[in-house]
Amino acid sequence: MAEDTDQEKDLPASEQKIRKAREEGNVPRSRELGGGVVLLAGVSLLYVMGTELVSQSEKLLRKGLMLDRSQAFDTKQMGLKWVSMLQESLFILVPLFLVVFVAAIVANVSVGGLNWSSKALEPKFSKLNPISGLKNIFSVNGLAELVKAILKSLVLGGVGYLLIMQDLGEFAQLSAMPLEKAMAETARITIKDALILALAFMLIVALDVPYQLWRYYKGLRMNLEELKRESKETEGDPHLKGKIKSMQREAARRRMMASVPNADVIVTNPTHYSVALKYDKNGNSAPKVVAKGLGPLALKIREVGQLSGVPMVEAPPLARALYANVDLEQEIPGALYTAVAKLLAYVYALAEGKAHLLEVPGDADIPAGMDPAATPAAAP
Secondary structure (H helix, E strand, O other): OHHHHHOOOOEOOOHHHHHHHHHOOOOOOOHHHHHHHHHHHHHHHHHHHHHHHHHHHHHHHHHHHOOOHHHHOOHHHHHHHHHHHHHHHHHHHHHHHHHHHHHHHHHHHHOOOOOOOHHHHOOOHHHHOHHHHHHHHOOHHHHHHHHHHHHHHHHHHHHHHHHHHHHHHHHHHHHHOOHHHHHHHHHHHHHHHHHHHHHHHHHHHHHHHHHHHHHHHHHOOEOHHHHHHHHHHHHOOHHHHHHHHHHHHHHHHHHHHHHHHHOOEEEEOOOOEEEEEEOOOOOOOOOEEEEEEEOHHHHHHHHHHHHHOOOEEEOHHHHHHHHHHOOOOOEOOHHHHHHHHHHHHHHHHHHOOOHHHOOOOOHHHOOOOOOOOOOOOOOO
8 A cells, every 4th residue: 555655646537436436425516616506596586586576575574564453462363473474485585495406406416416425424533633634724725725715805805896886876876765766776786786796706616616626536546556456356356367267268178078979070180180070960950060179189089089989080171171160069161061061971981881982071172261271372
């Protein structure tokens, strides 16, 4: 592990590491984006529906201040009236609550996506370590947060100052207006300025989102040792994989050798190649290769075949062609039908003691290009 920390992490995070981080609840998030979008959505709704909200609130206030004699002296009636007014006020604010709720959800999933993880809810006592807290304060991220806070103060403070200076003339005229008109004008100016401040805040968001993404992926970067270890965990130990493949090859070889005693003929090179053929006379399929080998394996096939009494025929061109062009348990191709038919006829004649009347397949029976050892014909 010490070796890992000494190496510079200059490799991008793998898909597996990003997926594991998401499973642990570690996803990129921007608090500034969430606050900015919620603020902008809420103020925008007030800007669009402000007049209606003020009108309904005014009606509700008038209704609350109007009491008849029975309500004034009956505490039960006062309680019912208070509950009714509370329900009506909540109904008035439902659009605002709904817009803010949707904006908060959209803002949080827009960076990092929707992610459910129970591990994110688990307590982490390492966060209570004061030494780690001090390190975070004086880290690069702490410096970035400080710069961001200063930038927010400068931008929002500067825009707010300009807005106040611009609205001074309008505020001075409010004293000459009727009360209801002055209140409506004050609300209009306040909501307008709040909307401008929310838009100014989105400038901070536009800088924070790329920074949070860069910081997130930088924190997941890997070094070469981590990448090798992850590759080993994902794909398995190369030595173990090699051993498994070796065992699979050995099992396939045993199955192949078990098929040799059931073969009808073994065609040989005679020393380098051995191919065992099986033909079902009662079926409609062509002969198929049940075993084949090269070098020591070829000798082993001949040894098993000899002990099992399987006929062996030396036909080097056909042996090489079958080995090169036909896989195990695969039927012979149509191009070799003539040569194999000639071979089987020779085997049947051999069993009847008439082999001297027939010939084994030769070079002329093998189509061009199928015998890897054949010499190309000279051009005329």
